[in-house]
Amino acid sequence: MRYKVSSVFFLLSIFLLPAQSSAAEFHPVVSIGYDSGGDTVLDYTVVKINDRTVNRDDKITAGNGLTLSVGAYMPLLSNIGIQATVGLKIDSATFVDAYIAFSRNPIDLLAIYHLGEHHSFAGGVTYHSGVNFTLESSTQNQKINLDDTVGAIAEYTYAVRDSRDGGLKLGLRYTAINYAEPISNTNTDGSSIGIMLYLY
Secondary structure (H helix, E strand, C coil): CHHHHHHHHHHHHHHHHHHHHCHHHCEEEEEEEEEECCCEEEEEEECCCCCCCCCEEEEEECCCEEEEEEEEEEECCCCEEEEEEEEEEEEEEECCCEEEEEEEEEEEEEEEEEECCCEEEEEEEEEEEEEEEEEEECCCEEEEECCCEEEEEEEEEEECCCCCCCCEEEEEEEEECEEECCCCCCEEECCEEEEEEEEC
């Protein structure tokens, strides 16, 4: 047991030493983005109730949503760095008599390769927790929880100034992910293409 504990501390020290030496290089990251795509979770129709209510159709898809995230970026080499963020992604619609939403909490870990001063490419994984669908109306209140899941991310970003120095970046992102409903064990495709705005 003592050997195992010392081995764990040794491995942690190897991992943490470069991080400690680059502590001053950490950059806080704030991002906002919007994604589109995925399977339809719910197609909702409002029928005409009175003279002031018009017919309206709307739908929630598993890939759509506005994402707000915070995290940190750390350079490892002159042209390579890693970025970790945690956020909230939600797609919702409000009607006269109902509110529907599909929300999840993405945790993203990306390895970023800087190609020149302004261009960078990234790839990594995303872990979605707190995945749920909510329907609130005058006749029913329903919440369906889906399993946590892991997906993959590929991203290109363009920086207003040198991509290694932080600042403002605009990105194009592809996310591949599937959500599983625990009771029926059915899969829903939540893959999407989105636009990201980063502030470092």
